[in-house]
Amino acid sequence: MSDQRPTLVLLVAPALTMVLGLFVYPLALSLVSAFTARDGQPSLDNFVKAFELYGADIVFTLVIVSVSTVLIGVLAAAIGGYLTLGAHPAAVAVLRALYRWPLFVPFIVAAQCMRTFLAKNGIMNNVLDTLGFVDVANLSGLLDWRGIIITFVWKETPFVALLVSGAMAALDRATIEAAANLGAGGLRILIDIVLPQVAGVMLVGLVLAFVTMLSVLSVPIMLSGGSPTMITVDMAFRVNSYSDYGVANALGFISYAMAGMAAWVYLRRSVAGAEAR
Amino acid sequence: MRTALGWALRGALLGGLAFLVFGPLANLALWAVATRWYYPHKLPVTWGFKYWNEVFKPTSDAFAALGTSLLIASITVVVCLLLAIPAGYALGRTRLPGHRIVLLILLLPQAFPNLAVYFNIARLFYTVGLNGTIAGVVLVHALHGLVIAVWIAAAAFAAIDADLELAARNLGASALRAALTVTLPLATPGLMASAIFVFLESLDEFTGTFFVGVPEVTTLPLVMFTASLAGNYQIAAITALVLLVPSLGFMLLIERFLKAETLARIG
Numbered sequence: 327m328s329d330q331r332p333t334l335v336l337l338v339a340p341a342l343t344m345v346l347g348l349f350v351y352p353l354a355l356s357l358v359s360a361f362t363a364r365d366g367q368p369s370l371d372n373f374v375k376a377f378e379l380y381g382a383d384i385v386f387t388l389v390i391v392s393v394s395t396v397l398i399g400v401l402a403a404a405i406g407g408y409l410t411l412g413a414h415p416a417a418v419a420v421l422r423a424l425y426r427w428p429l430f431v432p433f434i435v436a437a438q439c440m441r442t443f444l445a446k447n448g449i450m451n452n453v454l455d456t457l458g459f460v461d462v463a464n465l466s467g468l469l470d471w472r473g474i475i476i477t478f479v480w481k482e483t484p485f486v487a488l489l490v491s492g493a494m495a496a497l498d499r500a501t502i503e504a505a506a507n508l509g510a511g512g513l514r515i516l517i518d519i520v521l522p523q524v525a526g527v528m529l530v531g532l533v534l535a536f537v538t539m540l541s542v543l544s545v546p547i548m549l550s551g552g553s554p555t556m557i558t559v560d561m562a563f564r565v566n567s568y569s570d571y572g573v574a575n576a577l578g579f580i581s582y583a584m585a586g587m588a589a590w591v592y593l594r595r596s597v598a599g600a601e602a603r
Numbered sequence: 604m605r606t607a608l609g610w611a612l613r614g615a616l617l618g619g620l621a622f623l624v625f626g627p628l629a630n631l632a633l634w635a636v637a638t639r640w641y642y643p644h645k646l647p648v649t650w651g652f653k654y655w656n657e658v659f660k661p662t663s664d665a666f667a668a669l670g671t672s673l674l675i676a677s678i679t680v681v682v683c684l685l686l687a688i689p690a691g692y693a694l695g696r697t698r699l700p701g702h703r704i705v706l707l708i709l710l711l712p713q714a715f716p717n718l719a720v721y722f723n724i725a726r727l728f729y730t731v732g733l734n735g736t737i738a739g740v741v742l743v744h745a746l747h748g749l750v751i752a753v754w755i756a757a758a759a760f761a762a763i764d765a766d767l768e769l770a771a772r773n774l775g776a777s778a779l780r781a782a783l784t785v786t787l788p789l790a791t792p793g794l795m796a797s798a799i800f801v802f803l804e805s806l807d808e809f810t811g812t813f814f815v816g817v818p819e820v821t822t823l824p825l826v827m828f829t830a831s832l833a834g835n836y837q838i839a840a841i842t843a844l845v846l847l848v849p850s851l852g853f854m855l856l857i858e859r860f861l862k863a864e865t866l867a868r869i870g
Contacts, residue, residue, distance in 0.1 A: 333778075334693045338705055341690035341753055348746045349712045352723035359723070417613045424617065427624050430850040432807030434824050435843045438831050439627035442634055442840075447642040449630045453622070455645075462643065480627065534713065541716035543810045544824075548831055558718050562813070565722045578719025585716050 360575035372576035379560075379573070384580055386554040390471060391539045391584070394478040399532050401483045406491035406524070407516040411502070429484040433477075437548040440477045444468040444549075473549035474556070478539050486531035493527040494520055533588040540581050557581060631847070634840035654837035665826045665842055672823040675737060676805035679744040683752045683801045686745070688794065691756025692782065696765065713750050718810055725814040735819030743811035748801035755800065759793025760786065796857065803853055807846055 363369040377384070405425050412418040428436065442448050446467035455462040468476065497520065505515050521528070546556040557577045564574035634640070637647030638654065658665045694706065712720075724743060725734055733739035763786055771781040787794075809824040816822065823842055831839035 334697055337689035337693035341686040341749060342705060342708060344686055344746060344749060345708055345711060348724060348742060349715075349717075349720060350708070352720050352727060353711075353715065355727070356719050356723045414613065417617065420617050421620070424620055424624055426854060427628070427851065430803065430854045432809070432824065432846055432850060434807070434809045434828060435631075435847050435850070436627070438827065438839050438843045439631045441831060442836060443627040443630040447640075447644075449626050449633070452645040453626070480623070537714060537716055541718040541810065543718060543813065544828060548828070561718060561722065565725075565814070571722070571726065574722060575719060578716075578723075581716040581719060585714070 356575045356578050359571050360579040362572065364572065372572040373579075375573050376576040376580065380557060380577060382554045383557050383560055384577075386471070387540070387556045387558075387581075388584060390474055390478075390556065391536060394475050394482070394539055395532050395536045397475070397479045398483050398486050398535055399528065401479065402486035402490045402528070402531065403516070403521060405483070405487040406494045407512075407520060409491045410494040410497075410520060411512050411515060413512075425487055426484045428481050429488065431481060433481060433542050434544040434548075436477055436481045437545045440473055440480070441469065441548050444473045444476065470550045470552070474546055477545050477549055478535075478542075482535040482539065486528070486535055489531040490524055490528050493524040497523055536588055537585045540585055628847070631840050631843055634836045635844050637837060640836075654841055658838060658841045664821065665823070665830075665838065668821045668823045668826040668842075669845065671737070671820060672806055675740055675744060675820075675822060676802045678737070678741045679748060679805040680798050680802050682741060682745040683748045684794065684798060686749060687752035687756045687797065688787075690753050691758075692760050692786070694753065695757035695760030696763075696786070709750060709753055712746060717747075721811045721814045724811075728815055734815060735817070737820060740812055740816040740820050740822070743815050744805040744808050745801075747808060747811060748804045751804070752797045752801050755793055755797040756790070759790040759797070762793070763789045799853060803849055806849065 360372055361368055361370070363371045405421065408421055409418055412421070431439075443450055444467055445451075446462065446465060448467065451460065451462045451465050451467065454460045467473075501519055502515055505519050510518070541558060542556075543558045543562055546559050557580065561574045561577050564570040564577070633647060635654075636650055636652065638649045638651045640647040657663060660666065690709070694702070721743065728734040728739045733742070767789070768781045768785050771785045772778065776784070807824060808822075809828065812820065812822050812825060813828075817825065823846060827839050827842040827846070830836075830842065
């Protein structure tokens, strides 16, 4: 095989160059810029300013993305669990046909859907009002942090549920049936037997969802105009209104740090998975 | 009695889920055919396709943006596949030296929040004159699509029996000829899926275009965004539908192209 090496390196070289030049290099620039003051000296000024101006937004971002990730995990486990363990084929088929629809809907379209659906006069309030649960006149809509979370969960749950249910379907049914024969209920089997075996896949899915949500700009702008907002909006504002790349990159570094630990877990698992095949 | 209760519960849960999945899409569709709709009316006051004419008349911004979007997406697919097919072949079929590090680098764009990288790309592009050009936007979209394209291509090539290529080599075909005439055609379904995916990702891409393309290059998602913030919900809904329909079609068709396990590898 050794005589093929130069050819093979040539085959991956263009793609590698693209990622190195257009991703790794700008990423390095962003790190340098975050730690450089306006006078060109290394400093932490940008971070001091970022925390001063946007400290609340940093916390807000972390809370929104974390809460969304937990909800996505719970819903994906429930959907995957019912698809795998559900006793009623008709209900399983309906669920399978239902949950995937938002899978490839772009964030910006999801944001526009929710901007109208969750508004005071949106379909959600109006249907609840018609059913007699609420009175629209007393409601204000959900266009704030709740709207952002709902949009994130709506958009990202199908992706994680698809991964998780795929992993669940590949499990050995024998342990599940053994537990059922011993009298374990569906929920117990899901939590004690099925979920531990798909924890790795679930983790990868949730990490990808977490990182994706950290870089979405359209959803926070379109769902919640006011303060506090997510740091993606603050970054766009620093760049477009002040050309202040220092503070914007400091916020960028904070978003990398949030994703960093999670991303490391994901990269290690993906590389291990690719090597295994 | 218990079964009846069970079905009522299942029905309520599935009905609730259906409402939450389709409600937002239905609201969008209603805005696309509403000409006037305001509180406290639960449904549009007047209906019609007036705004469709506005969006699709050849002189409109949205129509021009649609053309730009389709052009950018088409070029992005070509660029992405030219990069992804050789890389996917090398990664899927052979053991490269440094296999692990190559994979790690190719996966990086998926592992970092990319917004901060995009405005630094824009800053770089500004110095070399690529900012606000179709080429600049294509490069950003190709970067965005590359990870998945390589991943799908590698999975597609890995699924093909290596002995077929060896048989061709034994019959005297060169390595290149064997790869191009035996392996490549067999990988076509996977590569088609890859192409469609990259096309849609490019069509729907917002954040990168927002930093690199604006204001010179306006794509459909940017028109939608601007219309929405300006309160033109009809225009926003119609342009959103144009973006939505191909995405839903892809979701429904994807199983024909990709097995679930390949799909799972996308993640």
